[in-house]
Every structure is written in structure tokens, then in C-alpha cells.
Amino acid sequence: MPTAWLRYPGGATLEMMRLLGIAFRNLTRAKRRNALSGGTMVLGSAALVLGSGLSDGIARQLTDNLVAVQTGHLLVLVRSDDFIPQNSPFDAYGQELIPGAEEMAHRIEAEGKAVGVARAVPYLHGRATAMAGSRSSPAGVIGIEPSREPELRAAFPSIAGRFLADGDDLSAYVAEPVARKLRLGVGDAVSFVVQTPKGGLNSMDAVVCGVFKKNAPWYDATFYVTLRAAQALFDGAGSGTNIKIELRDGSTSGAHRARDAVARMVGAPAGVPPRSRVRVETFDEAGRFSFSIIQANEAALTILSAFLFLAAGVGIVNAMLMSVHERTREIGTLRALGMRRGLVVRLFLLEGFALGVCAAVAGATLGGVLVLRLGSQGIPMNTMTLAWMAGGDALFPVLRATSVARAAGAIALLSTLAAAYPAFAASRLEPREALQHV
Amino acid sequence: MFSLLILLLAAAPPDAEAILRQADKAVLGETSVYTLRMTVVRPGKGDRVVEMRGWKKGDTQGLVRYTSPPKERGTAYLRNGESTWLYLPSGEKVVRVGAKQNFGGGDFSNADIFRLSLVLDYTPTLAGEEEMEGQPCYKLELKAKDRSVAYDRVVYWVRSDGTFYPVRAEYYTIAGKKLKWLTASDVDLLGGRRRPTLLTMENALDAGARTTLRFLAIEDGVKLDETLFAPSALERGE
Secondary structure, three states, X not given: OOOOXXXXXXXXXXXXXXXXXXXXXXHHHHHHHHHHHHHHHHHXXXXXXXXXXXXXXXXXXXXXXXXHHHHEOEEEEEEEOOOOOOXXXXXXXXXXXXXXXXXXXXXXXXXXXXXXXXXXXEEEEEEEEEEEOOEEEEEEEEEEOHHHOHHHHHHOOEEEEOOOOOOOOOEEEEEHHHHHHOOOOOXXXXXXXXXXXXXXXXXXXXXXXXXXXXXXXXXXXXXXXXXXXXXXXXXXXXOEOEEEEEEOOOOHHHHHHHHHHHHHHHOOOOOOXXXXXXXXXXXXXXXXXXXXXXXXXXXXXXHHHHHHHHHHHHHHXXXXXXXXXXXXXXXXXXXXXXXXXXXXXXXHHHHHHHHHHHHHXXXXXXXXXXXXXXXXXXXXXXXXXXXHHHOOOEEOOOOOHHXXXXXXXXXXXXXXHHOHHHHHHXXXXXXXXXXXXX | OHHHHHHHHHHOOOOHHHHXXXXXXXXXXXXXXXXXXXXXXXXXXXXXXXXXXXXXXXXXXXXXXXXXXXXXXXXXXXEEOOEEEEEEOOOOXXXXXXXXXXXXXXXXXXXHHHOOOOOOOEEEEEEEEEEEOOEEEEEEEEEEOOOOXXXXXEEEEEEOOOOOXXXXXXXXXXXXXXXXXXXXXXXXXXXXXXXXXXXXXXXXXXXXXXEEEEEEEEEEOOOOOHHHHOHHHHHHOO
């Protein structure tokens, strides 16, 4: 008498659907064991989603911050021929003045429309000593064109006072940590002393117009002034250390495509120091430090995932082997009734798949909820080490559909693959011996 | 008539550059070997005292070696031309340092220590005569000859009683902010002639902080070999 699994009028698809149905039903036969191995996978997939959320959050805030504050999508700066990256967050700042940086930025903006240039903004970065009353601190002074820096303004929102205004050449916009160190508030006077690139010492007095909430720890001692004020301070009229270029296509590939065209516009201007040249770098090149953190986080996540997979995989193999052992007589009966070895393999693989799908859905949901919750309130990075790793005083995890799908798919696949050995073991049972199993 | 002209010339003050040249040589001679004690005073912290021996030849060559405290003995600064080097015996390495970097953690910069001749870098004008630190002085306005000089402007008081001892110098940035001020005091007999023996530098960047250089011994007119000022000699600790 042909049984249901010997002949399927509906073809292979129907056969698979029925086997899948049986597989799901079988999961409920050993609730405790399947709950334990499924629970491991739920936690594993939730951890994967959470880990991806943390990693994606770090990547996003480091990249967004880098592009908004330091590099834009393309960065023009002078590098000496023997420049060696120090893997420092200050690598992106040029060490030499670009002669005629303002004029060069205007030219890039005018001529670069065809290659996707939306905006080209010069800025001037230099080191200084900041003084207020009897206190002093090492500082970074950055001259900007305030109205042309909307991304910077959004990245560093004021917590007191206001952002710089164009023409406000006697004002300074101050990072909160250095303002606290020097006991500076809005309306207070601050002085800067610098050594100019030519070698002389210069100074500037300014009034604090605003205090901003900085993100990454390397901006703790930053003072923004207008570009004109910085040019006077560093004795470099019309110059800057960097030109930040915003592209319409801000992707990494878009930046790499536009770089060569911008490099041709920049050329080799006169006045660049000997053994140095003007270079155009994409944000991932100029921001090596940020991208090395991103890569380190991704590597850590990969290693963590591998261990999670290994632990979950061993659990699944063990649970399925137990299942095969307990169901030896049942398998023997099915084989005696004519069930082919291939069908036995498929049945156990589908049981593994069914368990994996259930665990992946539950785990991804749990992880997704956690990421959304943490992403809305942020995770405080209370120590300096954590703040450097996360590129900010708080970390906001990001939930990406691709990360969730990847984690869920990986868990379901793992569960199915882990069932392969038990499925093969089940298929090798001889009906006569299996039926005698006690 | 001729006598009257001589009298008038004798009564007129010397020109600014001549005053500056005299003042440049008032503390150390053209070639000198000296011993000094540097004291770095920082509010709220203990004083740091270092003793050193120095050699000076002309306006562009100078060498200073620490002789105490024992843990810093052997540390040396060398200036030759426009370059300055630091030798740290613990690392057994010679490194080039900037002329504007501070000297030995105090308020003097390397340039302040080794570039004692102001006439090379500044164009002086006589701004008048006035009393400073209780002494009659010429007041000189010194303007940097180019933008590479550390201080764009120096106001310099030099005694007008014929000794040309420097009394006070104030150093200003390009924008006109007073950054440091130096006082020269304690005129005493040292190395066979009277001269200021105490230099005190104060710094607007660090209120209450100051660094003093007390000359303990000076010998002028010593013959010094050129090899003394070679960086290789610095490394050998000669």
C-alpha cells in the first residue's frame, strides 16, 4: 500500500511543503530540547543584530562626523612628499598653508559642477595656546566660512549662545570641554597665541559667541573662528590648510570617481613649500583613523559571530543527534514502510531549517527592538577609551534591514547545515536494526 | 665753534643701533664660557632647579650642558646657525628642536637663550629716555626684520648711564599682545667686570610663572674650537 511519502501527485514542491509541515510538527515533539537549542540561536541572532547595530552605529557616526567636520567627500590639502600617516584623527588637517585657498575653492566650485561638486569650502586649522584669565590650554583653532558650513553646524550644535556668523571676526565658537577647563562662558574674552607658519608669534583676542556640544574626544579643545580671523592670526591672507568638497554623490565610489577631475582643477599652484604638493584625497583616505576604527569593529564583530555560530552549531548538532537517537524506532518504521534515505535526510534538514527560521525570526525581532531602543536614547561612552572607540560621547546603534536579514539568514543557514550530520546519521539506519532499538 | 660742535656731539645720545650693540655685549662677551643656575617657578608646584655650563661663540653658536641634578646631568642643547638640537642622555639620541620651543621646561625659548644678539633680527629706533626699575634708561623700539622672527616687536630698556646694561625687555606678538617680559638685575662683578647676573623671564601664557637664570661664573674671551659646536660632538658627550 503506497504511503503518503511514497508518491506525491502534486510533484516535488508539494512534497517539500508536506515534509516542511512534518518538520515543524516534529519540533513540538521535543519541546524542552528544541526550546533550549532554539533559545541559543535566538540569543545568537539577537546578539548578531545588536552587534551589527553597534558596529553600524559607530561606522555611521564616525563617517558622518568626519565628512561634516573635517573632510567633506573630497579634501584638498598640502602633503609633504615624505608624509607618513600617523593613524591620528588629526591626519586630515593639512600642516601647510595652501596659497590662495579661497580662490582655489571658488574655482573648484565653479568648474566642478560637471563632476558633481556641490560646494567647496576652505578652512584653516592650526595649533594655539588659548588663554582666559589666569588659565591656559593647548587648543586647535579652525577658521571657517560660517554660513557655508551647515553640516558642521548640525554636527556641533550650540548648548549656549550661538554659532559663528559671517564677518564676526572677533568671536569664537568653543567646544564645551575646553570652555569648562578655561571657565569660559558666552561673552567671555579668550586670547590665542600661535606660531605662524613663517615662524613669528602672533595673537588674537576674541569673545565667546557660543559653546558647542562636541562629539568625538579629539575635538575637546577646538575653537572655531571666522576664516578671515584665522588668516590674520596665522599670517596667511587668502590661504587655508584644507578645502572641504561636498559632492552630490557622497558615496565612496562617487568620491573616488570625482577625485581625479578635481585634482586636475587644483594643478600645482605656486607657493607650495618645497618637497610638498597639493593633493586631493577622498574621505576614506583622509580619514584613515576613523576607517581603521570601523574596520577594527567589523573584525571584532566577525570574530564574535564566528564563536556564536560555533557554539550554536554544536548545540544544534547535539539536539538533532539526540532527536535521531530517540526516534530510531520511528525512523526504522518509516524506512520499513519504504521511505527512501533521501527523504529521511530532507526531513531532518527541514527540521533544522524550521528550528533555525523560528529562532532567527524571534532573535532578529528581539535584537531589532533592542537596537531601536538604544538607538533612540544612545549608549553613554563614559570612559575616554570608549569615547575614542565610538567616535563620540554617546553611541547610537543603527538598525539596517540588510544587517537584520544577514543575521537571520545566517542563523537559519547554520541551523540547516548543522542538521546535515544528524540527518545523514538517521538515513544510514537499517530498518531491521532500527526496529529492534530499545 | 669747533669746541661747541664737539660738546653737542658728546651730549647727544648714541644712535639706537649703537645702543643695541652695546647692550648685546653687556651680559656675555663675544666668546664666553659660563656657569648658570636656572630656576623654573610654577605656582602651586615646587621650584625646579637646574645647573648648567655653557659655551658661546659669536651670535650663532652656543652649547649648554646640564651639570645637575644628577638625573638630568648630560642633557645638552646646541645651537649652530639656524638649527637647534637637544641631546637626552637617557635616549642617547640627538633630536632637532624648534628655536621657539621652550628651553628646559622654563619660560625662555631656545631662541631667547641662544640668540642673545638682538641686532641681527631687529631694526631699532630710539623712542626716548625714561626711568625703569629705578634706573635712567634709553627706551628702544625694536621691529622684527621679517615675519620669521619670533617676536614681531620688542620694547627694550637699556641703562643710559654709560654702562648699557639691559634692564627690561617686553616681547610682543604680530598683533601687538605682550607675550613675555624679561628683567635683568643684580649687577655684580663677574669674570672681571660688572654686569647683570640675574635674568628673569615672565610669561603672559602662564600667570605667576617665571624662570630665572642666575650666572654663577663667566669667563669672556676664551678661545673655543669650532668642533665644540658640531652635533656629532653633542652625541659623543664631549
